[in-house]
Amino acid sequence: MLRSMYSGVSGMKGFQTKLDVIGNNIANVNTIGFKSGRVMFKDVMSQTVSGVTPPTDDTQGGVNAKQIGLGVSIGSIDTLHLAGSAMTTNNPTDLRIDGDGFFLVAMEAGQEPPFLTRAGDFHLDAARNLVTSDGLFVLDSGGGNITIDEEVTSFSIAQDGSIVKKLSDGQTDSETKLGVAKVVNPEGLEKIGGNLYRVTLNAIGDAGLVPGTANDAESGTGAIVAGQLEMSNVDLTGEFTEMIVAQRGFQANSRIITTSDEILQEVVNLKR
Numbered sequence: 001m002l003r004s005m006y007s008g009v010s011g012m013k014g015f016q017t018k019l020d021v022i023g024n025n026i027a028n029v030n031t032i033g034f035k036s037g038r039v040m041f042k043d044v045m046s047q048t049v050s051g052v053t054p055p056t057d058d059t060q061g062g063v064n065a066k067q068i069g070l071g072v073s074i075g076s077i078d079t080l081h082l083a084g085s086a087m088t089t090n091n092p093t094d095l096r097i098d099g100d101g102f103f104l105v106a107m108e109a110g111q112e113p114p115f116l117t118r119a120g121d122f123h124l125d126a127a128r129n130l131v132t133s134d135g136l137f138v139l140d141s142g143g144g145n146i147t148i149d150e151e152v153t154s155f156s157i158a159q160d161g162s163i164v165k166k167l168s169d170g171q172t173d174s175e176t177k178l179g180v181a182k183v184v185n186p187e188g189l190e191k192i193g194g195n196l197y198r199v200t201l202n203a204i205g206d207a208g209l210v211p212g213t214a215n216d217a218e219s220g221t222g223a224i225v226a227g228q229l230e231m232s233n234v235d236l237t238g239e240f241t242e243m244i245v246a247q248r249g250f251q252a253n254s255r256i257i258t259t260s261d262e263i264l265q266e267v268v269n270l271k272r
Contacts, residue, residue, distance in 0.1 A: 002263065003047070003070060008256030010071030014041055015250040017074055022243050025234045033118035033195050034232040035079050036239075042075035081186040084118075084233040086225070092156060093130070095120030096230045097180065097214065099222020102197065104139040104179040104211055105132055113209045114139055116181060118230055119195035124148060134194055139179040141213045146176060159223040161214035179211040180221045 018039040028034040046067040055062035086096055097103070102116035115136065122138055125131050130138040130146040137145045141161070148155060152165040152173075161178030183189065188203035199209050215223040 002260045003068060005257055005260040005264075007069065007071035008253045008260065010044065010073065011253030011256070012250055014039075014072050014074060015246045015253065017077075018246045019243065019250070021077060022239055022246060025239050026236065029232055029234045029236060031119075031195065031232050032121055033084070033230050034234065035081050035084075035118070036232070036234045038078050038080060038242075040075040040078065041072050043069055044071050044073050046070060079187050079189070079191070080233065082233045084231040086228045087231050088228050090227045092226055093122045093124065094227060094229050095122060095157060095178070096225045096228040097222045098225050099220075101180040101182050101212075101214065101221035104143070104181055105136040105196070106139055106145075107136055109137070109145055113199045114143070114211075115192070116183070116189065116197040116199065117195050121229055136196075139211065141177040141179045141211055143179065143211050146178070157224055157226045159215045159225070161224050177213050178224060180214040180216075180224075181209055181211055182219050182221050183209075 021037045021039050025036045028036075046069045049066040049068060050063075052065045053060075053063035083099075095103070097118065097120070102118060103120060104114045105117055106114040117132070119132070121133055122130050123133065125135070128148045128150065130148065132138065140146050146163065148163075148165065151168045153168050155163055155165045157163055157178065158174070161180060162174045163176045163178065165173045165176075167173060183199075183203050184205060184207075185203050188200050189197035190200050192198050212219050212221060214221050
């Protein structure tokens, strides 16, 4: 069979994956804290028809190798952890990280390691716990649940994540701080749905995940902005442009298969 036919098949599969990623990006254009993805291609092993001949002293020049490529494969599917635009809501429990870092959330107390998220649409449940929309506990800098006691009449969240509580007796308490973690390689995090990321060894290495605080110059975490949410970083203009490229690439590779089939048909028709 012709090598070009299998190269065309590999190209169609690659562009189909690219269209899948683009479709997911566009579907999440309004998802809070969503990070878009992209597909990178790489060529597969080439078939060497003849090897390299080195030049000899004043008698013969060198000859390059003759190689035929065998198609394309997916090199990587990257998650672009670029900052999304800010949406002002004026809701005191809506939080945005202005810079690097992730919020820490957990399904139950003592979960190790916790999940990470950039979606800061938090709420108070009936037990006065600070939770996500799915009921996961938002963690403080020590890894514990954040609870707003009944004697707290009002509270606000500062840029360093301090929860400033105004008590019923008029005093102020700001000991509790929102937990924020910095990840060495954010692209190494695993998406698990629900705007959540699972920690992997390629994301944090052997050091492990260490809960910290926001607006920390030493660790490089960003400041907390209350009353705002981070929107998706999907660029619709770029996504639709890449969709056109993927569509034309898919069509071109299908033409390779069609042309290869026509050539095989001519070979079969040689014997009538």
